[in-house]
Amino acid sequence: MHEAAHGRAPAVATGIKRVLPDRVVFTYQGDGDLAAIGTAEIIHAAMRGEKFTTIFVNNAVYGMTGGQMAPTTLIGQHATTAPFGRSIEHYGSPLQMSELLATIPGAAYIERVTVTKPAHIAKAKRAIKKAFEIQIQGLGFTMIEVLSTCPTNWGMTPIEALGWLEEAMIPVYPLGVFRDVTKKEA
Ligand SMILES: Cc1ncc(C[n+]2csc(CCOP(=O)(O)OP(=O)(O)O)c2C)c(N)n1
Ligand SMILES: [Mg+2]
Numbered sequence: 001m002h003e004a005a006h007g008r009a010p011a012v013a014t015g016i017k018r019v020l021p022d023r024v025v026f027t028y029q030g031d032g033d034l035a036a037i038g039t040a041e042i043i044h045a046a047m048r049g050e051k052f053t054t055i056f057v058n059n060a061v062y063g064m065t066g067g068q069m070a071p072t073t074l075i076g077q078h079a080t081t082a083p084f085g086r087s088i089e090h091y092g093s094p095l096q097m098s099e100l101l102a103t104i105p106g107a108a109y110i111e112r113v114t115v116t117k118p119a120h121i122a123k124a125k126r127a128i129k130k131a132f133e134i135q136i137q138g139l140g141f142t143m144i145e146v147l148s149t150c151p152t153n154w155g156m157t158p159i160e161a162l163g164w165l166e167e168a169m170i171p172v173y174p175l176g177v178f179r180d181v182t183k184k185e186a
Contacts, residue, residue, distance in 0.1 A: 061073060114170070
């Protein structure tokens with residue numbers, strides 16, 4: 001296990017996978033990490049077709065640092081740095097990283113899942129397994145985006161947060177497979 005500077009996990013994973021190509025390598029990145037400070041890193045790792053897997057945990061906020069707005073924050077969602085709610089006029093629209101990365105030829109598998117109920121958790125498990133299998137086949141970059149709650153910074157109970165994720169987040173971040181080169185080749 002290696003720790004990387006915020007946003008730089010793709011660069012560290014690139015080095016590890018290139019030096020140790022027989023290892024299954026994965027990164028774990030939040031949305032502030034992957035969709036803000038590390039946006040260039042992840043786009044170029046996908047473009048290079050780096051053969052590691054990214055687990056992208058999207059909770060629509062900078063959680064660890066206390067709830068600042070992230071590029072993934074929803075329109076109208078309140079954050080410490082968007083106290084009146086995110087507006088398109090001031091902050092732009094939520095950044096859909098799975099859709100974006102799915103346009104890149106070096107990306108082999110991109111799927112968005114969530115973990116709000118057992119059926120979703122089982123699906124998330126299958127998605128991560130599939131990404132690892134595609135990594136082992138050496139087909140390119142793989143990423144599983146996991147929509148996650150952040151009750152503390154959303155100002156909700158854990159149960160309320162599960163409901164908000166399903167009602168507000170999934171319409172903006174639909175679940176599903178956005179790129180699968182194994183299907184295209186078939
Ligand atoms: C280079 C660098 N810049 C800023 C920080 C401060 N920092 C730590 S965690 C974090 C944001 C985390 O947000 P996210 O990636 O969405 O993860 P979450 O906590 O929501 O899971 C920031 C800005 C840092 N640790 N290193
Ligand atoms: Mg986050």
